[in-house]
Amino acid sequence: MTAAPIGRYSCVPAAHTWAFSTSIHKAKPTSTIMVRMKTALLFLIPVALGAQALDFEVYRTKVEPIFLKKKPGHARCIVCHEGTRTALQLQALPEGQKAFTPEQSKKNYDSIVQRVVNKANPTQSALLMHPLAHEGGGDEFHSGGRQFETKNDPDWKTLAAWVGVK
Numbered sequence: 716m717t718a719a720p721i722g723r724y725s726c727v728p729a730a731h732t733w734a735f736s737t738s739i740h741k742a743k744p745t746s747t748i749m750v751r752m753k754t755a756l757l758f759l760i761p762v763a764l765g766a767q768a769l770d771f772e773v774y775r776t777k778v779e780p781i782f783l784k785k786k787p788g789h790a791r792c793i794v795c796h797e798g799t800r801t802a803l804q805l806q807a808l809p810e811g812q813k814a815f816t817p818e819q820s821k822k823n824y825d826s827i828v829q830r831v832v833n834k835a836n837p838t839q840s841a842l843l844m845h846p847l848a849h850e851g852g853g854d855e856f857h858s859g860g861r862q863f864e865t866k867n868d869p870d871w872k873t874l875a876a877w878v879g880v881k
Contacts, residue, residue, distance in 0.1 A: 769828055769877065775820045778877050781870045782823075783814065786862060792846075795859045802830050802841060837879040847871060 782792040782805055796803045804826045806819035815823060828834075831841040846862035847853025853861065863871040 769832065769834075769879070771821070771824055773877055774824050774827075775817075777873050779815060779820055779823060781873065783808075784870070786870075789860050789862055792859070792862065803827065803845075804830065832878050834879075837875075840878050842878060843871065843875055843880070 782796065785791050792803070793805050793808065795801065796805045797807050798804065804823075806815060806822050808815065808819075827842060831845075833840040837843075841854075844852075844854045845857050846859070847866065848861040848864045849855055851861075851863065851865040853863070862868075866872070866875070
C-alpha cells in the first residue's frame with residue numbers, strides 16, 4: 716500500500732482514504748467508505764440474528780432428541796436419515812447407544828445448519844417443510860411419511876423456534 720497525500724497529511728494508506736479538515740480531530744470517512752460500512756452492516760444483522768436462533772445447546776437438548784423419538788405410526792427420523800442418503804444427514808448411532816455423543820451432535824448440527832436450514836427465510840427451511848403434512852403447509856412429498864400433521868405439533872414448534880420462526 717502506498718501513502719496518498721491528503722491535505723497536510725500523507726501517512727494514511729490510499730486504500731483507506733479519509734477526508735481531513737485542518738484539524739485531525741475532525742477526520743471523517745469518505746462517503747464511499749460509509750456506504751460500504753452500512754452495506755456490510757445490512758448483511759451482518761440478519762446473520763447475527765440467525766446465529767442467535769441456532770444455538771447449539773438448544774439444538775442438543777431440545778431439537779436433536781426429536782430425531783430419535785418414536786412417533787406413533789412413524790419411524791424415528793434417524794432410521795432414514797442416518798448416513799449420507801438424504802439432505803438431513805445424521806451420524807450413525809452404534810448398537811445400544813441411545814443418544815448422540817457431543818462430537819456426533821456437533822457434526823449433526825453443522826450438517827443441519829448447512830443443508831436444511833434456510834437462514835434467509837427460516838419458515839421455508841426443509842427441516843420444517845419436508846416432514847410437515849402437505850395439508851398442514853408442508854412439502855408435497857416426504858418418502859418417510861409425515862412426522863407432523865400440523866404446525867401445532869409441539870415437536871414442529873420446537874424445530875421452528877430453533878430456526879427462528881416466530
